[in-house]
Amino acid sequence: MGRVTNKVAIITGAASGLGKADAMLLSEEGAKLVLSDINVDEGKRVARECRNDALFFEQDVSKESSWPDLIATTIAEFGRLDVLVNNAGIATIGNIESTSTDQWHEVLRVNLDSTFFGCRTAIPAMSKSGGGSIINMSSTTALVGLSPYLAYSAAKGGIRSMTKSIAMHCHEQKNGIRCNSIHPGSILTPMVHNALETLAGIKLKEQEDPEATRKAMGIGEPLDVANLVLFLASEESKHINGAELVIDNAASIGDISR
Numbered sequence: 001m002g003r004v005t006n007k008v009a010i011i012t013g014a015a016s017g018l019g020k021a022d023a024m025l026l027s028e029e030g031a032k033l034v035l036s037d038i039n040v041d042e043g044k045r046v047a048r049e050c051r052n053d054a055l056f057f058e059q060d061v062s063k064e065s066s067w068p069d070l071i072a073t074t075i076a077e078f079g080r081l082d083v084l085v086n087n088a089g090i091a092t093i094g095n096i097e098s099t100s101t102d103q104w105h106e107v108l109r110v111n112l113d114s115t116f117f118g119c120r121t122a123i124p125a126m127s128k129s130g131g132g133s134i135i136n137m138s139s140t141t142a143l144v145g146l147s148p149y150l151a152y153s154a155a156k157g158g159i160r161s162m163t164k165s166i167a168m169h170c171h172e173q174k175n176g177i178r179c180n181s182i183h184p185g186s187i188l189t190p191m192v193h194n195a196l197e198t199l200a201g202i203k204l205k206e207q208e209d210p211e212a213t214r215k216a217m218g219i220g221e222p223l224d225v226a227n228l229v230l231f232l233a234s235e236e237s238k239h240i241n242g243a244e245l246v247i248d249n250a251a252s253i254g255d256i257s258r
């Protein structure tokens with residue numbers, strides 16, 4: 001308990017999946033939260049479920065103009081900003097031959113542009129708070145080649161490289177801000193539910209024991225990622241900056257045909 005006591009954190013895409021799990025865990029460990037999402041009902045519900053102070057802010061992360069408002073609201077409510085989790089994202093399925101230009105731009109806007117806007121807007125506020133931790137949600141798709149995720153891989157690859165550039169900038173500025181990327185493999189959230197149905201025709205809800213199926217398929221659970229987010233948000237990771245942290249139980253390092 002108390003690993004992030006009194007830290008103020010923004011988590012985007014907090015209404016569902018990984019963002020929701022991050023919110024629950026950081027709140028349990030003492031953080032004050034500003035949760036953003038386009039899904040207002042679920043976002044408000046998550047904020048109400050948090051153990052500690054938490055407010056919901058309606059935001060489309062791909063809209064540049066939403067970011068100054070989010071940061072200003074955070075400072076007005078809690079007086080500082082210590083942690084930004086750029087978690088909101090979408091995945092669409094399409095390979096290099098089937099991806100439309102609209103699909104490409106949408107996926108890059110929601111995943112990559114948003115992370116750029118978020119980091120750029122948060123850094124001055126974090127600097128004034130004496131430093132902080134930026135946690136950018138990438139994916140193992142940034143590290144391996146998955147043909148059905150062309151635009152998503154490009155967006156997550158961009159986040160991976162941008163994170164290192166930001167980490168170096170903050171190191172040079174000596175502003176006390178760290179910036180790291182997280183690269184989950186498959187984690188069971190609504191996003192992966194949809195992908196399993198679309199790509200593999202697997203309907204987990206219809207399985208006799210979805211939990212056994214999850215484990216048999218080597219799929220992680222949201223708390224696996226939330227534990228890493230908590231570590232990066234806390235002072236325990238104070239010497240980790242510009243790192244890419246893979247969380248996939250070895251799925252991306254071996255022979256995937258075995």
Ligand SMILES: NC(=O)c1ccc[n+]([C@@H]2O[C@H](COP(=O)([O-])OP(=O)(O)OC[C@H]3O[C@@H](n4cnc5c(N)ncnc54)[C@H](O)[C@@H]3O)[C@@H](O)[C@H]2O)c1
Pocket residue numbers: 012013014015016017018019036037038039059060061062087088089090091110137138139140183184185186187188189190191192
């Ligand atoms: N689940 C996985 O296996 C997995 C693996 C690697 C990376 N990721 C990444 O983790 C993050 C969270 O994914 P998840 O699995 O929890 O997905 P999810 O679909 O369960 O949750 C995503 C959340 O983002 C919100 N969102 C979508 N577009 C938005 C926008 N424009 N503005 C604000 N909020 C928006 C959604 O409303 C939703 O609440 C994403 O960036 C995803 O790419 C997930």
